Amino acid sequence: MHIQDGVLSPVVCAATGAISLGAVGYSVHRLKQSVGDRTIPLTGMMAALVFAGQMVNFPIGAPVSGHLLGGVLAATVVGPWAGCVAMTLVLFVQWALFSDGGLFALGANVLHMAVIGSWGGHAVRLFVQRFIGDSRKGIVVGSVVAAWASVMAAAALFCLEFRLSWPPSEIDFSKVFTLMVSFHSLIGLGEALITGVAISFVLNQRPELISGSRRLSRGSSVETITRTLVAGLVIALTIAAFLSPFASNDADGLEAVLAMLNIDLNFTGSVPGLLEDYDKVPVPFAAWQSIAVSFAGIGGTLAVFVLAWLLGKALPAAPPSLSEAAGE
Amino acid sequence: MCHRWPPFAKLFAAIAMILAATCVPITHGPLVGIVACVIFFAHTLARIPLAYVGRRLLFFWPTLFLMAISLPLSQAGQKGWLLFVTILVRGTLSFSTALWLVNVMPFDQLxxxxxxxxxxxxxxxxxxxxxxxxxxxxxxxxxxxxxxxxxxxxxxxxxxxxxxxxxxxxxxxxxxxxxxxxxxxxxxxxxxxxxxxxxxxxxxxxx
Incomplete structure (x- = not known):
């Protein structure tokens, strides 16, 4: 997930850096406003937890394993402002201690994982919760959907940044985005599953720890409108992720297919295994890859909702004391 | 000897090196070589063992390679090789610079x-x-x-x-x-x- 230096152009790095700086600055401002003395140890601990939680491996296939990103988890437990700050610090320390992710790309990374993950994830969760209710089921289902949407929105944003970074003559972006989106829909499923199971575990063991949801959803009307806007933005970006492969530039579909069929002639020599496979993909008509992406999108969406429903069912009925505990 | 530089000098040296590594166009071979030499020189100056840098790079390269190779692969090997090389070289250079900073600058000093x-x-x-x-x-x-x-x-x-x-x-x-x-x-x-x-x-x- 981490973007290294050199992937995005300096201008894009500067722009995303400026946006992230504003967003994180606002988060710090809100954090300072909220009751002071407990937030610092809580946020610091949350940041350390997300950092450590990213070390837990989730095996996918034999060599491949995924890990938690944690933006939605952090926002669910400590709220969007502290969650955003915690995620930002995690990303910063990952650069400063392990040189993971780039320095100039830090702005983009913060925007993708901290701002979209915490602000966006929080807004989407509350948006979903409005339909399901503030019960435990609502929290789990909301956070599962939010985790998935935040990863897809980040992928869409990355596609946009990548498109702006390089001249369109260099490569055909629609194919890169196809790869990117199908890859991230897998990552998003993993993130949704991990976040959902972890949150339902905490809800079962210590429900009072995740108590912010009720208090926060009773905000002023301006806050509600802003949150709805943010949620709408994230959902729009999620949809945009599946549309991004259609954003073709110069080469039209037929040309692309011809290029793909031609590859035998000049390229099998160097990387035989991979490219031969790629070549044998049946190409009945030009739009096959767009259709593949649409299927990935629909399948992914369905899988997330099934997942959310199953997790919601797996939870025991909420004890009556929860609403009081949450109302405090 | 880099360890005893004032902290600001270390930070700005690192930022300058990363900036140079990410801004020099890859087609200007000699210029990229000079930047790489400067970064390598900084590593030797700080007496960071080459084996250590190599070991970290071995962990780092697979992810960067996967990211970069997805570009030419998605173009069916037709285009995107220049971008592939750009991302690999810039990523490697900025990673080693950050590694240098991590080693000469303790966290509390940062x-x-x-x-x-x-x-x-x-x-x-x-x-x-x-x-x-x-x-x-x-x-x-x-x-x-x-x-x-x-x-x-x-x-x-x-x-x-x-x-x-x-x-x-x-x-x-x-x-x-x-x-x-x-x-x-x-x-x-x-x-x-x-x-x-x-x-x-x-x-x-x-x-």
Whole structure:
């Protein structure tokens, strides 16, 4: 997930850096406003937890394993402002201690994982919760959907940044985005599953720890409108992720297919295994890859909702004391 | 000898090197070579063992390579090789520069430098707390992992692995929040009033 230096152009790095700086600055401002003395140890601990939680491996296939990103988890437990700050610090320390992710790309990374993950994830969760209710089921289902949407929105944003970074003559972006989106829909499923199971575990063991949801959803009307806007933005970006492969530039579909069929002639020599496979993909008509992406999108969406429903069912009925505990 | 430079010099040297590495066009071969030489020279100046850098690069390259190779692969090997090389070279150079900074700049010195750059106190307080307890949580995670594998007698299915890993995260979360409460109590009993105080100059004077 981490973007290294050199992937995005300096201008894009500067722009995303400026946006992230504003967003994180606002988060710090809100954090300072909220009751002071407990937030610092809580946020610091949350940041350390997300950092450590990213070390837990989730095996996918034999060599491949995924890990938690944690933006939605952090926002669910400590709220969007502290969650955003915690995620930002995690990303910063990952650069400063392990040189993971780039320095100039830090702005983009913060925007993708901290701002979209915490602000966006929080807004989407509350948006979903409005339909399901503030019960435990609502929290789990909301956070599962939010985790998935935040990863897809980040992928869409990355596609946009990548498109702006390089001249369109260099490569055909629609194919890169196809790869990117199908890859991230897998990552998003993993993130949704991990976040959902972890949150339902905490809800079962210590429900009072995740108590912010009720208090926060009773905000002023301006806050509600802003949150709805943010949620709408994230959902729009999620949809945009599946549309991004259609954003073709110069080469039209037929040309692309011809290029793909031609590859035998000049390229099998160097990387035989991979490219031969790629070549044998049946190409009945030009739009096959767009259709593949649409299927990935629909399948992914369905899988997330099934997942959310199953997790919601797996939870025991909420004890009556929860609403009081949450109302405090 | 880089270790004894003033912290600002180290930070700005690193920023300048990363800037050079990411801005020089890849087609200007000699210029890229010069930047690479400067970074390599900085490493030798700081006496960072070559084997160490190599080992870190071995861990780093596969992910960068996967990211970069997806470009030409998605173009069916037709276009995108220049971009592939660009990303590989720039990524490698900026990674080694960051590695240099990590090695010549201890974390508390970095904190002091950030403080002098007027990063908000709240952020620094959270950052120092996070850094302090990061390793504690890692140790805790390790113990939980050992406990889990000690009680596991067969190979778990994929779903079981996932569930137990997510429960590991959840359990760690509960423990971390409890620890945060205890820390908060300990801070209160030592007169914490929500403002952070820093011992100035302490880290600066140390070589």
């Amino acid at each position: 904190l002091a430098t950030l403080r002098r750059l007027r990063v908000p106190d709240v952020l620094l307080a959270i950052l120092s707390l996070m850094y302090r307890f990061l390793f504690v949580l890692w140790d805790e995670l390790d113990r939980m992992r050992i406990a889990r594998s000690a009680r596991l007698f067969r190979k778990p299915s994929l779903w079981e692995t996932w569930r137990s890993a997510a429960h590991l995260v959840g359990r760690l979360l509960i423990r971390a929040l409890d620890r945060a409460d205890r820390i908060h109590g300990a801070m209160l009993s030592r007169g914490w009033d929500g403002r952070s105080r820093w011992i100035e100059q302490l880290r600066e004077d140390r070589p």
